[in-house]
Amino acid sequence: MVVDVLVVGQGICGTFLAWNLENAGLSYKVIDAPLPNTASKSAAGIINPVTGRRIVKTWMIDEILPFARQQYTLLGAQLGISCIRETDIIDFFTSPQMRLSFLKRHGEDPTFLFKPEDESGWLSHFKYDFGYGVIQPCLQVELANILATFRRGLEHKQQLISGKFDFQKLVIEGNTVSYDDIHASSIVFCDGNEGAVNPFFKALPFAPNKGEALIVHIPELPAGHIYKKGLNLAPMGENLFWAGSTYEWDFKNSHPSEAFRNNTLQLLENWLRGPVELVDHIASIRPATLERRPFAGFHPVHTCVGILNGMGSKGCSLAPYFAMQLVQQITGQGNIDREADIQRFRNLLFRP
Numbered sequence: 001m002v003v004d005v006l007v008v009g010q011g012i013c014g015t016f017l018a019w020n021l022e023n024a025g026l027s028y029k030v031i032d033a034p035l036p037n038t039a040s041k042s043a044a045g046i047i048n049p050v051t052g053r054r055i056v057k058t059w060m061i062d063e064i065l066p067f068a069r070q071q072y073t074l075l076g077a078q079l080g081i082s083c084i085r086e087t088d089i090i091d092f093f094t095s096p097q098m099r100l101s102f103l104k105r106h107g108e109d110p111t112f113l114f115k116p117e118d119e120s121g122w123l124s125h126f127k128y129d130f131g132y133g134v135i136q137p138c139l140q141v142e143l144a145n146i147l148a149t150f151r152r153g154l155e156h157k158q159q160l161i162s163g164k165f166d167f168q169k170l171v172i173e174g175n176t177v178s179y180d181d182i183h184a185s186s187i188v189f190c191d192g193n194e195g196a197v198n199p200f201f202k203a204l205p206f207a208p209n210k211g212e213a214l215i216v217h218i219p220e221l222p223a224g225h226i227y228k229k230g231l232n233l234a235p236m237g238e239n240l241f242w243a244g245s246t247y248e249w250d251f252k253n254s255h256p257s258e259a260f261r262n263n264t265l266q267l268l269e270n271w272l273r274g275p276v277e278l279v280d281h282i283a284s285i286r287p288a289t290l291e292r293r294p295f296a297g298f299h300p301v302h303t304c305v306g307i308l309n310g311m312g313s314k315g316c317s318l319a320p321y322f323a324m325q326l327v328q329q330i331t332g333q334g335n336i337d338r339e340a341d342i343q344r345f346r347n348l349l350f351r352p
């Protein structure tokens, strides 16, 4: 069988890559190991336009937010599902300093920030001492639904090989690759955290970090917002909320930890007025990078071997944009932004 591109991995990167290939009229197969706790299956799906203690705009957000909104809407229309919803973040200040920070930033540039006149509006649901601001608009992506529906479509079209990719079986012949009976013009690895041990790309400066979250049932909390006070509380439907997360660079394993569970339940008890019931506890590794920029493009030596990875904590917003750029590069219609193109590491990748 001959295809244009072999895609390894069907997280949010592999999904958007495959979808863009399809829209560009290119043929492809996806190989994906159906693991339960991948980053995309653990994420809350939040696209937050601001970041950090100084509440500055997220990298490239002016381009990336409207693009993501449009792409998820189109994808949803094609899949016949809801992929995204517009929302806001009720940002409860954790200290007087955080309140000042928000007000200062609001004074400098109010884009994405709203300061309510009356800050007592959430007192029947939450305990808070320093007021709140609102971050808007934000997006929340329905990752579980997207991944599962897209996967079913791939299965239906016989474009999915479910299982682990075996590097021993990959043969690179000049400008083409073969894997079992599949011959392709290129192969693109969207293997998430496994990228850090991928024989072609392990030299790239990955900086994986672990994140955990609880799934909790909160019967009385309105589901129309994301709430934040140190941790995020994001609605997942049916009165379920995703509560997280942590960023751990020095971790021993990817398992859920008792310390996180106890600490988060305590935080929720101190914050919420109503009852909270623990439903699940998840943990995963984010495929983050040292300089917090994605890895997209083709290997300088093995020019038919590509990568779309390194999305860190921003996969929902960055994957659609850089999947589009990678496919434009494949079809000769555009280039990848220099900050994301792995050509910036060509010296590292040239080393044997």
Ligand SMILES: Cc1cc2nc3c(=O)[nH]c(=O)nc-3n(C[C@H](O)[C@H](O)[C@H](O)COP(=O)(O)OP(=O)(O)OC[C@H]3O[C@@H](n4cnc5c(N)ncnc54)[C@H](O)[C@@H]3O)c2cc1C
Pocket: 008, 009, 010, 011, 012, 013, 014, 031, 032, 033, 034, 035, 038, 039, 040, 041, 042, 043, 044, 045, 046, 047, 163, 164, 165, 166, 190, 191, 192, 193, 194, 210, 211, 212, 213, 244, 245, 283, 284, 285, 286, 287, 308, 309, 310, 311, 312, 313, 314, 315, 316, 317
């Ligand atoms: C707790 C947590 C919360 C997060 N919250 C958010 C959020 O709210 N918003 C946001 O934008 N981002 C969030 N992120 C980050 C986001 O999840 C990642 O940026 C994104 O999911 C990465 O997607 P990916 O496709 O690169 O990798 P993955 O989702 O890990 O997908 C990789 C896929 O490749 C497959 N695979 C790997 N190796 C092989 C192989 N050898 N053979 C076959 N298949 C293979 C895996 O099974 C998997 O399906 C969060 C991450 C975590 C851990």
